[in-house]
Amino acid sequence: MSSKEFWVSSVAATLRVVFTTPVEPAASRVDALKVILDKGYAVSVVRDMPASDDGATVMIPAAEAAGDPNAVVAALDQMRDDKGLQPGGAWKPWFPVIDYQRCTNCMQCLSFCLFDVYGVSADSKIKVQNQSNCKTECPACSRVCPEVAIMFPKYRHSPINGDVVSEDDVRREAMKVDISALLGGDVYAALRDRSAKAKSRFSKERDEDRALKERQTCLIKLQQALDVPPEVLAALPSIDEIRAKAEAARQRAVAGLVKT
């Protein structure tokens, strides 16, 4: 391999290695590809080496590339550090992706998410604006989307993982959205009822342990229904913060809907 057969480019947020093909032996080439990709760097396999497209292409000595892909990765790591880029895999890319062919811009996701993942664009469309705020493995907002328009590509199950949405999926997700059904009928009546019973009970016996257990039971039900990881529930803001956030989100959603 000559020294011109192996280049590193810093075109974008993901550093890229450029190989020429064929590079023999094929087995070691495959191993090198895997090592480089696993570390979070891109690879282009080309017949003819392209001209540097950003003026910042760096050449790695061929001996390093041919013999030891880890040496290439070390050079890439150094280059990444020099550029102040994040190491690959530092954050599992878990965030919602909106299918705008299904989305009706109802803003339920914006109102629902307590972590400010969603926002409204200048043209009043719902958008994902803070991907890294999203809680890893939590697909709860997709559960409240009545159109099954929110995907998490790294989720396990269909159709939230991006699989084709069937009529059964729409029906099932719509059932999950029905929070009142989840709580058994009229949600406000149920809450009033529960509040009255609680007042009555607490007036007779103030039992904080029992109250805590009930709250935990409610959270467990919610966690199971929406497939929310326990860490997410543990990270929830305080009740006052939730109220403030919900109100702010509601106002943003209303403002967005008014403009459309």
Next chain:
Amino acid sequence: MPMARILYCHCAFARVVPEDTKNAVLEGLARAGVEFDAVPDLCQMAAAGDARLAQLAGSDGRPLHIAACYPRAVKWLFASAGVNVEAHGAVFHNMRVSPAADVLKGVLGE
């Protein structure tokens, strides 16, 4: 007919694409001696708004074959970074559900 461009996603930061499938596809591409682009994780690039996604989608008239996961997810991942990948004639190959041999056959146009 112009030779297709090939984009392979390694889905490096999650275990949702079967390890055997993605490795077999990568190996098949490398052994075929074709030109291709391999990225560690399309999700991460989309989240970062990586400008290279637009370059990968391309506009040189050649069809683009993407070996990644569910087509709906891939299409809207690109869209989330402001790239209309279907406008560039993208063909999607789903490594989450298709065997590696089928993906390679589709990608390499065999």
